[in-house]
Amino acid sequence: MCSFYRGTTESILTSCITVWYGGCTASCRRTLQRIVRAAEKIVGAPLPSLQDIYNTRLSRKALSIAGDSTHPTHCLFSLLPSGRRMRSLKARTSRLKDSFVHQAVRMLNSLPALTPLLSLPSAPTNSGH
Template sequence: MLNTLIYSLFTQDYVAEHDSNTIIKFADNTTVVGLIIDNNETAYREEVRDLAVWYQDKNLSLNVSKTKEMIVDSRKRWAEHTPIHIDRAVVEQVESFKFLGVHINNKLLWSKHTKNIVKRARQCLFPLWRLKRFAMGPQILKKFYSCTTKSILTGCITAWYGNCSASDRKVLQRLMRTTQYITGAKLPAIQDLYTWRCQRKAQKIVKDSSNPSHRLFSLQLHGKRYWSTKSRSKRLVNRFYPQAIRFLNI
């Protein structure tokens, strides 16, 4: 924990040099997100190079073997991306990676993540069965569910559930029904948990004017509803911000 704190103190003053890039820092993880327009990768590559130089100047070392690059491109035809280099070493390009507990892939599909959390959640069903065999009541079983299975299923749910496939949602809901059968208590559907989390997160953003996303929640002229984003892309409509605005306007 002390190493993580020291790292955060050392790197807190580094910010992106280009407007098209974003630096995400959490504990000892640093992520560079670059928006490439018209196949112009100059700003993105300069950002990575400047970050590596900055680390050297601060006597910090980048573990290139653990550094990965993932390219998200929804175009049907896209040119091959030349790998980036750090300290003369090639950074591995991957189709998916685990970022702060969430499995993200370059197609922005969430099957791998849902399979992972379902596997972890099912491991909690055995101790739940054991507690039931020891004649624990529904309230105790529900508390155990909230501390284990629920926390696993709802981790970062606002980021991934909106664009889950129908088959993935069925698997998640089937797990919820099994858990409800074991506990003997009424449990909310996974969709209701997602809606509640979106509303709660959106309300926090609306109340916090210092939040970078605060400007995305703007009231209409009559001051009762928020402006919603219109798009032909189902992927965009199902993301957190459009969904959260829709839930707030209900």
């Protein structure tokens, strides 16, 4: 049942979650989480929340982009001269502040050891830039 949920319902709910989840309203997030809770009752096993899935995928995608110099948005993930934090972009609207790049930079800046993570050699991938 868990495999079926992950293959059908979760894949639909989390399709491109790094793009749309930041811009969702609290009401929309609660509604989507209700679907996950209903699936938990049917499956009979605990399932990850949409927030957890979003955080995991956001961090994975942000580290992938920051480490791949050939990625088109790599230039938006630049380190400050200190080398300890990423440069935050200016945003006047909450819609822009909630977008993927801004959320990803905030998440990367919250990591305790950012520099070692970005210095790891990574090969460019062809996975959905």
